[in-house]
Amino acid sequence: MDSVVSDAAASQAFGVTPFVDVETDDNLRSWQTDRTRAPIATKIVVAGGFGVGKTTLVGTVSEIEPLQTEALMTEASEQVDDLTGTPEKVSTTVAMDYGRITLDDDLVLYLFGTPGQERFWFMWDDLVRGAIGAVVLADTRRLKDSFPALDYFESCGLPYIVAVNHFDGSARFEPEDVREALTIPAHIPVMIMDARRKISVIETLLSLVGHALDVTPE
Amino acid sequence: MTNRPGLPVRGGDRKAARVRPYSLTGGRTRFGHVLLVETFVASTAALEASEERRELTNGGLRSVMPELRAIVELCRRMRTVAEIAALLKMPLGVVRVLLSDLADQGKIRVYGTGTGHGTGRPDRALLERVLSGLRRL
Numbered sequence: 080m081d082s083v084v085s086d087a088a089a090s091q092a093f094g095v096t097p098f099v100d101v102e103t104d105d106n107l108r109s110w111q112t113d114r115t116r117a118p119i120a121t122k123i124v125v126a127g128g129f130g131v132g133k134t135t136l137v138g139t140v141s142e143i144e145p146l147q148t149e150a151l152m153t154e155a156s157e158q159v160d161d162l163t164g165t166p167e168k169v170s171t172t173v174a175m176d177y178g179r180i181t182l183d184d185d186l187v188l189y190l191f192g193t194p195g196q197e198r199f200w201f202m203w204d205d206l207v208r209g210a211i212g213a214v215v216l217a218d219t220r221r222l223k224d225s226f227p228a229l230d231y232f233e234s235c236g237l238p239y240i241v242a243v244n245h246f247d248g249s250a251r252f253e254p255e256d257v258r259e260a261l262t263i264p265a266h267i268p269v270m271i272m273d274a275r276r277k278i279s280v281i282e283t284l285l286s287l288v289g290h291a292l293d294v295t296p297e
Numbered sequence: 298m299t300n301r302p303g304l305p306v307r308g309g310d311r312k313a314a315r316v317r318p319y320s321l322t323g324g325r326t327r328f329g330h331v332l333l334v335e336t337f338v339a340s341t342a343a344l345e346a347s348e349e350r351r352e353l354t355n356g357g358l359r360s361v362m363p364e365l366r367a368i369v370e371l372c373r374r375m376r377t378v379a380e381i382a383a384l385l386k387m388p389l390g391v392v393r394v395l396l397s398d399l400a401d402q403g404k405i406r407v408y409g410t411g412t413g414h415g416t417g418r419p420d421r422a423l424l425e426r427v428l429s430g431l432r433r434l
Contacts, residue, residue: 119410146380148334149386188430
């Protein structure tokens, strides 16, 4: 076996995939190359059912091509960090999208789009830690898909808003109809938006951050 | 106001909400580094190829673990934990363990996040800054 083949085999055995850096040097922000100080990192979680537009929303405002991060999902999730003797994946993976917005020289906002099913809650515990809050994306044709996310954020006390991603051709509902169906308290914003439009996504994020500010003590 | 037909009502047929117990580690490494998905990390020194690789060698037979080398190389630029996982196509949990080892060895530096080294919520000052940053977009 020649060395090229064995190198490739070795690297495959350890699960390292050759990567392509998505950013060329021309697009780099100043904070990325200065290793002496890190910008402030903060994040917003975007949750909702499959196909509700999470990836679209993240991609609409992200300054980078959204990246996919995977987490292992196994029956015994306590053991997922154990690498010893298990070079191959024995469990399924769940992907979440993430995008980035540089808000200032020293302030970077990350958006994490994550599946809203109850069985992915193990990822949310990790995601919501330190988060500004969550946008629960809903589709009125499949409103039930947003129930688990709402239950979860209510339980853990994370500020959230409801954003109905309006799809062309679907029936239009008033925000108050959706609020009533989802039993959302009056002080929590419910809005109709379009995940494909940058201005609409920014308004949604502004609404969430404004709400988070309202519920954060002086 | 009456509910329009076609919208199912949440809470109609559900059990009480339930939250998984918090992970005991709280995202902390052995030496107290907090590795959230958005935590920034960067290598502590320019990578001196041969020397660095020898130091990182895990045992005598194999060369440096390829994933450690890949991480250190990526970290010549400021990176987040999630970014490293995405670029290397490795699960987050695995990347955390490796980053934690590299941090404990002093190969990479772990920076604080918007909530400092704590894991609480962002404070009002930070939220105000995010608001004005978003308004400028």
